[in-house]
Every structure is written in structure tokens, then in C-alpha cells.
Amino acid sequence: MDPEEEPPSLLWGLDPVFCAFARLYVRDILQMTESAQVPGIFFYNLHPIFKVDVLGTVVYRREREDFFCYGVDDGTGVINCLCWKSEQLKEEGEDPSKSGGKRSDAAQGGFDPVAELTKLKRAQRERRCVEIGELLRVRGPVKTSRYREREITASAFYKVDDPVMAVQISWMMEVPQLYRECYDKPFQLQPDAAGDSSVSSLSRAINTIKDFLQQKSVSRFRPYDVQDLLEPLISRPPQTASADQEPVAGPSVCGQLRQLLKEALKSLVDEGIVYRKVKSQDEVYLVTAQDKDLLMAVKDVIREDSKREKYAEKGCHILHILSAVRQRFSLNVSREALELVLKSLECNSDIISTSDSHYTAF
Template sequence: MQSEFKKYEEETPSLHWGMDPVFSAFARLYIKDIKEMRESKQVPGIFFYNGHPVRQVDVVGMVVQMKERDAFYNYGGCPSIPSSLAVLEQMKKLQEMVSQKTKLEIGDVVRVRGHIRTYRQQREIQASCFYKVDDPVYDVQISRMLELPCLYREVYDKPFQAPEKGQSGLEGQNFSINMLHEKIKGFLLENKIQTFYQQELETIDTLVSLAGVHLTSPSCQEVKSESDSSSKRIHSVFKEAIRMLQEKGVVFQKPSSSKDLYHVTDHDKELLKVTLDVIKEDCRKPRHAEKGCHFLHVLSCVRQSYNPSVAEVVIHRVLELLESNSDVVSTMEGYYMAF
């Protein structure tokens, strides 16, 4: 065990963290491993498991103790001037549902998503989203017990290998594309950009430097003839990086817009509102009131109301964002309910 630990003791440079899919995901790890992970020496708040940088986790477990600082409080209220008794009744039902989902007792099974942190020398999860799991026959817990060994075997127990500096050719270009697509994603989200053209991104020096990092440098005699070629290759790297963002639902295009215009999913307020309104409206109907709306139903309604060509992966990302903001909750696999 000691030799195995030393094997992964050296940290991956932070520049390469975005290349590891675990870094951008809610890692589903055993609680024992979360408690034993070591914190990064480069960036506090990032933890490492077998060479994988981890910043956020998804756990399911039983409440075994309650502390005063762990208590969750529900905030809500009624309209100051209610127009009818029906409004009051709807607000009461909503508050009861929120209370049932978030009021915790010893022995409750809960699902928690959040960032790992160290508080008073103890490892804990700072929850961004949590809810009580209704699991009387242990379906959720059994499913997770079957899923985790596979995730460990295929992902977590295989240490991430960052590309070496000596890479060139196709391998080097693939590395540039992977790095660039993560940096573009960060740039779009951090700057709250709603729409963009590829040409606009190609004016950002920090992004262009990543796109060209593995392009071979021409000799003095070849500089003039190679300049146009390098420009085309950089343009191609940007295009491929944006395509990867489309595949993950981070950006998308509308047929009605310019073919070169991209929309950023997280910052498309209309799309977020349409999706949330669909779930809110349908959850009032008897057939959806108990377990919520299925993903395919939400997708179909959004396509009718917003855009007929919106991709499934985009709506998956929208639902994850709404869930992380506590606007909706996934009641079971593929079903969503609005608070």
C-alpha cells in the first residue's frame, strides 16, 4: 500500500487538470476514499485520488449524526396580498414538498453533491445540492453499489497520464485541442459570454497560444511560406475544440441564427426559463405530480417551445444546472420535479 501511494504522490501540473474528465465531473467515490484523499499543494481545495484531481463529488449515504452547523433551513413565504385561496393552497403544498425533501433526520438516506473542503481539520462536503432519497427497498443504494466498482475499475483506479512535452504531430495536436476546449469553456463561463463567433475567440492571445503550442516551428527560410499554413492549423484546432464543446452541450447553434454564431448553454436565459417552466407546468398535472417529468418529455416540450433542433446533451446540461441551483430535483432516474 505504501509503494502504491508513492506511485501517485507527484501531482499532475495544474495546467493539465482540465484534460482529466474526473476534474469536471461529480466524482462518485466511496466516502472512505474522500476522507483519505490528499489536498493539492498547488491549489488548495483540489484533492487527488490516484492522480486524478477532484473538486466536486456525488455521494449517497445515511445520516448518522446531526450537528447544529449542519442544519438546513427552508426559506419560503406567501404573497403579501394573495389573490385567492388557491394561491395560498399552492404555496402551502410547495412548502410541504420542499420540507419533506430537505428536512433530515437520523437514519435518512440522502444524496449530496458539492465541493470537498477541510473544516477544522476534518474532511467534509460543502453541499451545493442535496435531497432525501425515498428508497424503501434499497433500489438506489443497490444500483450505486453495482455502479461504483465499475467506475473505479474503468476510471478512478487508472491514474491520469498527462501528455509529455516531447509529443508532436497528431498526438500533440490532440493534446492542444483537449487543453484548448477546456480553456475556452472556462473563458466563456467566467466571462458570462452568451454568444460568440469562432473568429472572436481567435483574437484572445491566451487561447491562441494554447492552440499553437504543439505546432512545429518553421525554420527561417520557411517562415513566410508556413505562416498561412500555421494560421489555418490554428483555426482548425479552434474549430475542433468548439465541436467538442458542442458534443458536451456546453455550446450549441440555432438554425435561425448565423451558421458561425454559437450560444453558451449556461448563459442562455431563455432556454433555462423555458425548460424550468415546462417542468413547473407539467408537475401541476396529476400524472406528473408524484414523480415528476421524464427527461424525454421535457426534451420534447422544449423542442416545441424553444427550438426543434436543440440536442439532448444540451438539455441534460440545462437540467444539471437547474439542479445545482436547486430549481429542480431529480426524483428518480430520468425524472425531474420543480420546487
């Protein structure tokens, strides 16, 4: 990456990915470019990253006096993980079974805190001693070793017991969604101190309308219902000092307000938060999450088509559901709006997702 393309370090904290353990594929961790401003910070799609969260199979294991080196393979690549030993693991000469023998006899038939502590230490030791072929989860900052190889210095690591692969399946479903919704969208902020006033006004307008729809539980509205809410966001022209001065030419306040409202509504439609069931001169916008008719239409499509032999095993694909809803309900339903409806129905246990893009009814 060209150093000039990096966002200034003062803006990194505005990206939520910077403060989180990013669940990236090992392939992407190995290919990330290191920052030219601050060593130890890496960039993926302009997202500043220094902490990652990895789940994979141990393919090699090396032990030293103070740490373990595990090679973790998540299916896209192998990365070295440096895992420091705890004090309990370093005390190899201590035999937990010999400690507190007399107390155990005295406490026979009751609760023995020494014996329970011994069991806890043994369980902790077993969870931290990982063998080749076992599943390991590692969280920590990314480093570049002295051999110029990328590795993870673990701040936390543990063996994952996953006999039916439930954890791995859940992981494989969550990570692609994080990529779509976050990592694959570049981090875009204006680096200048003044910022872009038009972008700032648009984002504030969108948030203002969202707050209004949520607080009032609005199911439908027209543009003039929310137009007054955006009036404080319009910058008014400065007052002329005297009558001799001519006013500065530029768009009127009403024109700016209408343009801002138009752009805000377009962004809300693109996000799927609102939609228009019928496009006519009477602009009526329906709130996707509050439209019971749309929720019922999607639910009926999934319930009816899931009974067909073609979709009985895996469920209905999202594109099939979208096509059916457009034919039976409205041509203006977008995929983004449908995804919000599917998420709402799944949260209410009306439907269940059988894969990343397939849904079936209970």
C-alpha cells in the same frame, strides 16, 4: 488485465480517482484486477485505485483482541472489513461510571467536565461497536488477505443512524452519477514523454474558451470572437536558415487555427456547454448556463407538465423534458446541455429531482 495495458505508475497521480476514496460497489471492488507493477494497487477501467468508501449492512461480525471483522453488504456483494480497535475500546476493564464520582458531587448543579467526558467516551464506544443488521460506513485501502480474499483495512469506520433511510437514498443517487461521470470513463493519458501535441493543444484550446466564457459572462458568441485567443496555441513552422532552402510543406497557420477552433467548439457542443439554437450560415453559439431563454423554456415545460396527472406523482422524465424543449424551443438542444440546465435550476431551487431522471416544479 494485461500488464502492457496498465498506464505507467508515474502517471497514476494525474488521475484524481487515485487520490480519492472511490465510492465503488462491493461487486466491482471484488472484481478489480491488481496491478502487476505495484502490489496493493487495483484497476477499474484503467483507473488506479487503492482507497475505497463503502456503505452497507453488517451481515457478520467477529471480534478479536485488537480488531473487529465486519462483513459489509451493499446489495451487490459482501466484503470483509478489518476495523482496528481504538485505545478506549481496548480498555474493557475500565468502568466509566465509577470515575470521578466525588467531582460529580462537588460540581452538582454546574458543568462537570468529567461527567461530560464520560458521556463522550460512552457515545464513542457505542458508535464503534456495530452489531449485525446495522448500517456501517468504512473508508480505507483495499488489501488482499493471505487467503487471497479481497478486504478493506479501515482507516475510518462508524455506525450510521439512518431511521428514515435518508443516507442510503442519498448514497444510491450519488454513486451511479459518479460511475457515469468518472469511473466508467477510462483513464486515458498518453504514456510517452513527449505526449500527443494535438490532444494537448485541443485540451488547452477548450480550457481557454471556457475561461473566456466564464470571465466575461458571455451569453452568445461567434467563432471569430474567440479565434484570436487560440493563436498562441498554434505551433509555427521554423524559420528557414537561408533563401535557398525551400519551406517545409504542411498546413498553414490559418488552417491549423481554423481546424483547432472547429474541434474545440465541437467538444464544447458535445459537453453541452454551448449549443446553436438555429443552424445557419451565421454561426452563433449560445452559452448554455447563460441562456435565460433556454432556462425559462425548461422551467416552463416542467412546471406545466408536472400538473398533468401522468406526471403529478413522480415528475417529468428527462427524456420527456428533452423532447418537449426540442418541440417548443430548439431542435438542437442536446441531452448534455439539458442536464446542465436542470442542474442550474435545481441549484436555484426552481425545480427538484424526485429520482435520478425525474424532475418536478415546486
